[in-house]
Amino acid sequence: MPKFFNTAGPCQSDIHYTLPTGDRLPQLEKLIAQRNYFVIHAPRQTGKTTAMLTLAQELTASGAYTAVLLSLEVGAVFPHDPGAAERAILDEWKQSIKFRLPENLYPPEWPDTNAGSMIGTLLSNWAKKASRPLVVFLDEIEALSDETLISVLRQLRSGYPNRPQGFPHSLALIGMRDVRDYKIAGGGSQRLNSSSPFNIKVESLTLQNFSLADVKNLYKQHTEATGQIFTPEAIERAFYLTDGQPWLVNAIARQATEVLAPDVATPITVDLINQAKEILIQRQDTHLDSLAERLREDRVKAVMQPILAGQDLPNVPNDDIQYLVDLGLCKIDNGQGLEIANPIYQEVLPRVLSYTTNASMGRIESRWLSDKGELMPMELLEAFLGFWKQHGEPLFKSTPYPEIAPHIVLMAFLHRVVNGGGTIEREYAIGSGRMDICLHYGKVILAMELKVWREGKRDPLDEGLQQLDKYLSGLNLDTGWLVIFDRRPDLLPLSDRTTTEIATSPAGRSIIVIRG
Structure with a gap:
């Protein structure tokens, strides 16, 4: 039977390319042997359910344990009625156990109790x-x-001392977040902020992203099954773009092998991986949509907004930073600090934030294209200035992140420019004081740096020219745009203060400076 790259739900080893569970969570069997209760938390679609289904099957098949994965999800609709939630959960468990365990290992009876x-x-x-x-x-x-959550956690804690004869030998809670971040108040607006209802856990483990070796292993399975090769450069590019995020690793390969190159005689190259990446970004499938929904949460916004603006983090609680890491939106790099989790998310998140702005812009004539469909940078500049003076200020109100409203409006305009004919790459990081944008359209590469002039700060022109020099050097370009958003109070209207000038960078490059 042919196998595929899976992007929907748990993997099934007979039809999907998969990695061994033991390679990703090698410490679990030791924890289980020691009768431990523990937590496994990781972002959505990182392979938690697949890994635990597989491990349960392996443990049961070994003859040493009766092991099973059971879901609590159906109890979610009864947050204030533990009895109704328990009945729904137990009914679901009856069905799952029939498919996951042999009959001689079923529970002896189903309780009818309080x-x-x-x-x-x-x-x-x-x-x-x-x-x-x-x-x-x-x-x-x-x-x-x-x-309902508190009731379930307390039942587990109450039974824990009776293990293994009177309660499960070992038990794990599996979800996106650690215990202290579970929701407990009306509307889910509060959190436990404590592990006390489940203070019996010995470990909180997380499922790491795939390593480069894991990605090679997964893609090699496709090559062995079909003969279609991934070039070494393509595998490295896929790993770079995804940072090993399991859903993205599978999704980018699925697009490359099933959509872009269905003929197995066609090798998967860097170019095909890049095309697959663009498809994912433009489509924003369920996985990417679910991340985007989080961007409007206050605790997410408090961290994400300064990252996008290149500002230093305000004094936010440590738990809020960890929350973004647990969601998979960010990662903590020892060398770079907190940053967006991978290059694909770096592209998706600004697109999501600029979606409403883009929809509010109305039709814009593509005056920046020649008769041959080539991008003309100076005509693009004129079109942007006209758009900015007329529509910039009103559109600021359409953005969910007011601190970076000018960035979002500019990005919405650029999305219109590249729609169907080009790509945009962005670089931004906490404390950098800037956002870098590289627009690719055919043979034209246009780089720009976005800076903000805030109250009490000096004009960022000199710093921006130095930073843009470094960015342009990396791209091997001789010119670019430096866009300075003036956010000081009591200024003239945007239409009156938007100007352009030519400046020379420290390295002698001719830079178009746009102030507005």
Whole structure:
């Protein structure tokens, strides 16, 4: 049977390319042998469910344990009614166990007891009568909230001292976040801020992204199955663009092999990987959409806005930074500090933020293209200046991130420019004081640097010219744009203060300086 790169739900080893669970979580079998209860948390679609389904199957097949992955998700619609949630959860478990365990390992009975004790009673009865040590992985724990969440956690903590004869030998909670970040108040607006309802955990583990070796292994499986090769440069490019994020690694390969190069005689090259990346960015599939939804959360905005603006982080709680890491939006690089998790997210997040602005802009005539469809930078400059003076200020109100409203409006304009005919790459980082943009359209490469002049600060012109020199040198370009957004108070209207001039950089490059 042919296999495929999976981008929807848990992998099934008979039809999907997969990696061994033990390679990603090598410490689990030791934790289980020691009768530990633990937490596994990682962003969505990093392979948590696949890994734990596979591990449960392997443990059961070994004859040493009865192991099963069970979901709590169906209880989510009853946050204030633990009894109703438990009944829904147990009904779902009945069905799942039929498919995941042989009949001789089923629970002996399904309890009909009081609300707030059904799950604990089932696990206790099952462990007492099981012929093997019982190991249970509880998936989608963060779907529960409020009284239902507290009830489930307390039942697990209450039964813990009775293991292994009277409660599961080992148990894991699996979700996106650690226990302290689970939702407990009305509307999910508060968090536990503590591990106390589940203070029996011995470890909180996270599922790491794929390494370069993992990506090579996964793509090699396709080559062995079909004969279609990934060039070494293509594999490295895919790893760079995704930083090993499992869904992205699979999605970019799926686009390359099934859409762009379905003929297995065609090798997968860097060019095809880049095309696949653009398709993913433009389509913003479910995985990318789910990340984008988070951008409007206040605690996400408090961290993400300064990253995009290149500002230093304000005094935000450590938990809020960890929350973005747990969601997979950011990573902490020892050399660079906090940064966006991978280059694909770097492109997707600004596009999402500028979506409403883009939709609000109306039609713009493409005066920047020649009769042959080539980009003309000076005509593009004139078109942008006209757009900026007329529409810039009103469009600031359409952005969800007011501190970087000018950046978002400019990016929305540039998205119109490259729509269907070019690409945009961005670089930004905390504390850098800038955002760099590189626009590719056919043979034309246009680089620009965005700076902000804030109240109480000096004119960023000199610093911007120095920084732009370094950026242009890396791109091997002789000229570029330096865009300075003046955000000081009590200024003239944008239409009256927008100007352009030519400046010479420290390295002797001719730079177009746009102030507005």
